[in-house]
Amino acid sequence: MHELKNDVEGPLALMERVFEAKGQLASEYPLVFRRGFGGRLVALDDERGVRSSCAVLPRTLVMAGVHWSAGLIGSVATDSDQRGRGLASQVLAEAERWLAEQGCLFALLWAEDPRFYLARGYRPVGSELDAVVDAAVAARLPIAPDIRPVVPSDAPAVHRHYMSQPYRADRTAEETQALLHCPGMQVLVAERDGRVAAYACLGRGRDLPNVVHEWGGDRTLVLALVREAFLASGADHVVVMGADNSSLVFAGLAAAGAKVHRGFLGLAKPLAGSLPSLASALAAQGGGTCHVESDGKVERCRWTGPAGSVHLDSNDLLDLLAGPRGTSEVLEQARRATGLAAAGLPLKPFLWGLDSI
Numbered sequence: 001m002h003e004l005k006n007d008v009e010g011p012l013a014l015m016e017r018v019f020e021a022k023g024q025l026a027s028e029y030p031l032v033f034r035r036g037f038g039g040r041l042v043a044l045d046d047e048r049g050v051r052s053s054c055a056v057l058p059r060t061l062v063m064a065g066v067h068w069s070a071g072l073i074g075s076v077a078t079d080s081d082q083r084g085r086g087l088a089s090q091v092l093a094e095a096e097r098w099l100a101e102q103g104c105l106f107a108l109l110w111a112e113d114p115r116f117y118l119a120r121g122y123r124p125v126g127s128e129l130d131a132v133v134d135a136a137v138a139a140r141l142p143i144a145p146d147i148r149p150v151v152p153s154d155a156p157a158v159h160r161h162y163m164s165q166p167y168r169a170d171r172t173a174e175e176t177q178a179l180l181h182c183p184g185m186q187v188l189v190a191e192r193d194g195r196v197a198a199y200a201c202l203g204r205g206r207d208l209p210n211v212v213h214e215w216g217g218d219r220t221l222v223l224a225l226v227r228e229a230f231l232a233s234g235a236d237h238v239v240v241m242g243a244d245n246s247s248l249v250f251a252g253l254a255a256a257g258a259k260v261h262r263g264f265l266g267l268a269k270p271l272a273g274s275l276p277s278l279a280s281a282l283a284a285q286g287g288g289t290c291h292v293e294s295d296g297k298v299e300r301c302r303w304t305g306p307a308g309s310v311h312l313d314s315n316d317l318l319d320l321l322a323g324p325r326g327t328s329e330v331l332e333q334a335r336r337a338t339g340l341a342a343a344g345l346p347l348k349p350f351l352w353g354l355d356s357i
Contacts, residue, residue, distance in 0.1 A: 008033050010050035011041045011077075018077035021206060028205035029075070029357050030178040031057055037175060039357065042095045044087050052078040052087035055357045056095045058102045060170040061349045064245070066285065067170075068349065071099030071271070073109040074357035092120065100271040105278060106318055108268045110356060117267050123315065124324035126265025127244040127348040131258040133212075133230050134237040140256035144224035150187035150199065155180060157196035158189070161216035167243035167350040179354040184209070188228055190221040200225035202233060204353055212240040213353025215249075223252045243350040244326060264324035265350055270314035275299050278317040285321070286342035307339025322349050 008026070012033060016025050025033070032039030032055040043053040054076040061068045073095050078088045096107050108125070111117050133141075150158065159176040162168065180187055184205045190198040198217025203209050210233050215222050230238050242249060244262065254260050270278065279290040279301040288305040300311045312320065312334070320331045323346040331345055 008041060010045065011043045011053035014043075014050045014053050014079065015075050015077045018079070019075070019206065024183045024205060025075070027181070027183050028207075029055065030181075031175060032075075032357055034178065037178070040098065042091055042098065044091050044094075051082045052076075052091045054088075054091050054095050056099055057357050058099060058104055059351070059355065061351070062166070062168050062170055063347045063349055064166045066281075066347060068281070069102075069104050070268075070349070071095075071102065071104035071107045072351075072355070072357050073099075073107050076109075088116070089120065096269070096271055100273055104271055105274040105281075106268045106270050108266050108351075110266045114267055117269075120269070121315070122267040122269045123319065124264040124266075125268040125318060125322040126324065126350060127326045128263055128265050128350055129242050129244055129246060129250050129260055130263060131240045131250055131253040131260045132237055133226060133240055133253065133256075133258050135230075137253070137256045137258045138227045138230040141227040141252075142220050142224045143227065144190050144221055146191035147188055147225060147228050148191070150180060150189050152177075154189050154196050154199070158187075158199045158216075161196075161199055162214070162352075165216055165243065165352070167245055167348065169351050169355045171355070176354075182354070186229070186232055188225050188232070190217070190225055192218070192221065198222050198225055200229055201354065202229040202238065207356065208353050210235045210238045211353065212238055215240075215242070219248045219252065222249055223256075226253070241353065243352075244348045262325050268318060268322070270318050275301060275314045275317065278314060278321065279303075279312075281321055282312075282317060285347065286340055286345050288338055288340045303334060303338055303340075305338030305340035308337050310334045310337040320345065322346050 031037040039057040043050045055074045057072040061070050155177040159173045182204050184203050186202045188200050189196045198221035200215040202212050212229050276292050283290040291302045300313050302309050316330050319328050326348050328346050
């Protein structure tokens with residue numbers, strides 16, 4: 001087992017083969033496969049080459065001024081003739097260990113079939129909104145005259161609109177510029193008075209076909225861009241995804257007849273050593289006092305309010321702080337036990353589509 005960065009050929013060849021990516025994986029995930037960015041590759045190999053691998057990327061999640069350090073895990077791949085031997089579990093454990101060393105509080109990933117990850121301590125967290133836009137909905141959306149495909153000189157304006165989102169992953173201008181060239185993606189911008197006032201991204205590689213997965217800027221122009229994205233897709237419908245606080249845009253979609261669904265962001269797992277930081281986050285966001293206690297074997301947090309105390313482990317803390325779809329049974333029980341309102345919880349961490357790996 002070893003962590004790789006400069007030598008990406010072996011893990012990349014394995015991932016291309018497993019995911020049938022047709023040579024596009026490195027372009028789809030530049031923050032992992034290109035030098036100068038923060039991604040890494042974890043690989044398990046033998047004398048015949050790389051047998052199992054995954055990508056990791058530390059990120060800072062921003063939630064209306066609250067910042068958390070999280071580690072993304074993606075593209076977990078194992079050779080078909082090596083499955084069932086626990087290789088993916090070993091790679092996953094090594095990825096979690098490395099991310100913990102980088103100071104990440106939890107690992108976050110996405111999976112079509114979550115059973116493998118649920119069995120290894122992952123659980124749903126966060127919240128996102130998804131709206132279905134078909135021809136009837138698109139016909140009711142605004143029309144804007146100055147919509148065109150993105151060009152390289154638009155990247156700074158796109159980045160400014162992205163960074164104005166209150167719920168996002170922190171991103172540099174160089175990262176945004178690299179991500180705008182992902183294969184299988186159309187990026188449209190809307191101008192006002194000669195300036196880019198909104199943008200929208202449709203599709204991305206193999207993961208997000210016919211999905212408007214990132215957008216920003218003026219609300220009315222974003223809705224007009226969704227209309228144009230639907231027309232450009234040639235599909236019978238597209239899905240628009242966004243943060244749970246994107247009420248104005250989703251209100252506009254709902255008013256046009258779109259069905260809006262609230263889902264969870266992804267699957268997460270607290271990382272080793274994260275309990276004190278999670279406890280500090282709870283005290284900062286929920287009030288009361290949090291003390292970390294240990295009996296030499298088990299470490300827990302004691303959260304105390306005017307009515308009493310409750311003991312929480314790291315899994316409890318993650319659910320309380322970032323429960324799926326903005327709900328948490330652990331939080332409700334803790335509120336009753338402590339007498340604390342903790343009105344700002346759970347928080348609703350969110351990552352836009354360009355940040356997935």
